[in-house]
Amino acid sequence: MSAAPPPVVALVGRPNAGKSSLYNLLTGGHAKVGNFPGVTVDVLQADVGLPGGERLRCVDLPGVYTVVGAPDPESDEGYARRFLDDLQAKGAPHLVAQVLDATHLALGLKLTLELRGRGVPLAVVVTQHDVLERQGQAVDAAVLSAKLGVPVLTTSARDKGAAPKVLEFLGEAARHAKAPPTDALDAQAVATKALVTRAEGKAAAHAARRRTERLDAVLLHPVLGPVLFLGLMVLLFGAVFLVADPVTWAIDGALGALGKSLEAALGPGLFTSLLVDGVLGGAGTVLIFLPQIVVLTVVMELIDASGYLARGSFLVDRLLSVAGLGGRSFVPLLTAHACAVPAITSARIIRDPGQRLRTILVLPLMTCSARIPTFGLLIAAFFSGSSALARGALFVGLYFAGIASGLVASLVLGRTVKRTAHALPLVLELPPYRRPQARVMARLGWRAATRFVKDVGSVILVVAVILWALLTVPGPGHAEAKAAAPPGASEKVVALHGSVAAFVGRALEPLTRPAGFDWRMNIGLIASFGARELMVGTLGIIFGLEGDEEDPAPLAEKLREAQAPDGRKAYGVPTALALMAFFVIACQCMSTVAAVRRETRSWRWAGFLLAYTYGAAYLLAVLVYQGASRLG
Numbered sequence: 001m002s003a004a005p006p007p008v009v010a011l012v013g014r015p016n017a018g019k020s021s022l023y024n025l026l027t028g029g030h031a032k033v034g035n036f037p038g039v040t041v042d043v044l045q046a047d048v049g050l051p052g053g054e055r056l057r058c059v060d061l062p063g064v065y066t067v068v069g070a071p072d073p074e075s076d077e078g079y080a081r082r083f084l085d086d087l088q089a090k091g092a093p094h095l096v097a098q099v100l101d102a103t104h105l106a107l108g109l110k111l112t113l114e115l116r117g118r119g120v121p122l123a124v125v126v127t128q129h130d131v132l133e134r135q136g137q138a139v140d141a142a143v144l145s146a147k148l149g150v151p152v153l154t155t156s157a158r159d160k161g162a163a164p165k166v167l168e169f170l171g172e173a174a175r176h177a178k179a180p181p182t183d184a185l186d187a188q189a190v191a192t193k194a195l196v197t198r199a200e201g202k203a204a205a206h207a208a209r210r211r212t213e214r215l216d217a218v219l220l221h222p223v224l225g226p227v228l229f230l231g232l233m234v235l236l237f238g239a240v241f242l243v244a245d246p247v248t249w250a251i252d253g254a255l256g257a258l259g260k261s262l263e264a265a266l267g268p269g270l271f272t273s274l275l276v277d278g279v280l281g282g283a284g285t286v287l288i289f290l291p292q293i294v295v296l297t298v299v300m301e302l303i304d305a306s307g308y309l310a311r312g313s314f315l316v317d318r319l320l321s322v323a324g325l326g327g328r329s330f331v332p333l334l335t336a337h338a339c340a341v342p343a344i345t346s347a348r349i350i351r352d353p354g355q356r357l358r359t360i361l362v363l364p365l366m367t368c369s370a371r372i373p374t375f376g377l378l379i380a381a382f383f384s385g386s387s388a389l390a391r392g393a394l395f396v397g398l399y400f401a402g403i404a405s406g407l408v409a410s411l412v413l414g415r416t417v418k419r420t421a422h423a424l425p426l427v428l429e430l431p432p433y434r435r436p437q438a439r440v441m442a443r444l445g446w447r448a449a450t451r452f453v454k455d456v457g458s459v460i461l462v463v464a465v466i467l468w469a470l471l472t473v474p475g476p477g478h479a480e481a482k483a484a485a486p487p488g489a490s491e492k493v494v495a496l497h498g499s500v501a502a503f504v505g506r507a508l509e510p511l512t513r514p515a516g517f518d519w520r521m522n523i524g525l526i527a528s529f530g531a532r533e534l535m536v537g538t539l540g541i542i543f544g545l546e547g548d549e550e551d552p553a554p555l556a557e558k559l560r561e562a563q564a565p566d567g568r569k570a571y572g573v574p575t576a577l578a579l580m581a582f583f584v585i586a587c588q589c590m591s592t593v594a595a596v597r598r599e600t601r602s603w604r605w606a607g608f609l610l611a612y613t614y615g616a617a618y619l620l621a622v623l624v625y626q627g628a629s630r631l632g
Helices: 019-027 076-090 102-117 129-134 141-148 160-175 187-194 199-219 224-266 270-287 290-306 308-322 327-335 340-349 353-365 369-382 388-416 438-470 478-483 491-497 500-507 509-515 519-527 534-546 555-561 573-585 590-600 603-631
Strands: 008-012 044-049 055-060 094-101 122-127 137-139 152-154 195-197
Touching: 008 019, 008 076, 019 044, 019 055, 019 122, 019 160, 055 160, 076 094, 094 102, 094 160, 102 122, 102 129, 102 187, 122 141, 122 160, 129 137, 141 152, 141 187, 152 160, 187 195, 199 224, 199 308, 224 270, 224 290, 224 308, 224 388, 290 308, 290 369, 290 438, 308 327, 327 340, 327 353, 340 353, 340 590, 353 388, 353 590, 353 603, 369 388, 369 534, 369 555, 369 573, 388 573, 388 603, 438 500, 438 534, 500 509, 500 519, 509 519, 509 603, 519 534, 519 573, 534 555, 573 603, 590 603
Parallel strands: 008 055, 008 094, 094 122, 122 152
Antiparallel strands: 044 055, 137 195
């Protein structure tokens, strides 16, 4: 007979109350912690052990502002409330643990009183008590518990040693779980009674508020604020190149040396070609961009953890509303710069269905991290003579090009696809400015690195090997390619030009030549639909097969020096700009298409996304290439 499931402890709280931080503290998990509503959009759960050997099932629900009314069932609030309703209906042992931000006590208590009204077993964990104490104030847990009629604990989710105390508290509350009284209370009155202000702390609290107000007066200024934000992004992306470039060169050199060692040890042959050209030339070439991924992840999380990015939603709210979106769309748009798939899910926080659909359809236009290897390769190949600041500005330009294209697409979609029913005002609590924790930043960088290496070592490696085979196996037109091969061409080059993949790439050349793409670029574009990083991996395999075995050069140099059949250089700045334009617009990710299908419950919208992004990307690439060629 299977053991009964452990009691469920459902963590509930307003966005930015510290709920996911507490979940991470208790479970050792890695729930995304951010300063926005909607960051936690699915139910995260883990079983945790108590000192006495008992177990609890800890569940991290999406942040909610209220548990009354009728929310959209697909929103994060609807998702959380549905879970609570199901939990209550089943009658299984459970406890609702509200995570309450001590620095916004009265606001959080409004949710507490709503939870009391549901008649469910309730406990309250007051977090960020350390922040409140630095402001010269404290929450009297005993007074708050007496007023609410529920157990109350004060703690800090940043204190790693607090986990046993919180677990013991939750275990005790679960063992003696009972419905609290449902008498009417006033949240402000309860907060006033429970909040203790020390006389010596009033000056410190006032000074902290003044510092925040002075910073916000500058950073949220309607004119100066956006300028400062743009300048900061340029500096940070410039830092990405300054920090990551030496490590990138070191990895590139190590892979080149490893390839030469393998060739010397194994000798020529298909197996050697598979290892050197397929594995190292494909997956290994993508791995070179690991430092940029890690540094960029840490930089973005650093701004997020400081509380600055949350203020960005107010800077862009007016701009987004002009495009038919709004401040709540800022969260998914920001998340999409890491990956469009979770961003599409986080669009559930948008209450208006029309606005949500428009947001989902423009999210793939944001510059996600999977595009970084391609952009990094093109910048290294054709803009290597520019300063780090200039390359950083180009990277920022690509990011803002994605945002601008999303706004334009939203305007067009609003007139042709589905109108927003009504504009909802942005209501968002600004978190206090905080000093990011070094260990958290280090952990996020490590997670980004391991995830990237895992992707390279699994999907990208497998596809790279398949691509190597398609670039090696003879296809239609093999004899013609052999006859047309330049004098002195090696057998590998002849085989490459007569391969199955080359045949497919050449078949597309009449369509892609106006954009400056030849058969090699075409193969990369086809492969990148499986994973955008494969654009770089595919070019690595192709130029590895074409390259000089005696003097292997970095892929960026091979790309810059590549020749067309007539002997001229195959690519230049116009080609690089056209390919960047194509990558900014095109939805080259089958996982994103599947996510759109899941959220919209329709293949029609997924197909529409592919059609409009690829069509717009092709037209933009042609215009950019033709214009840049004439200007050049």
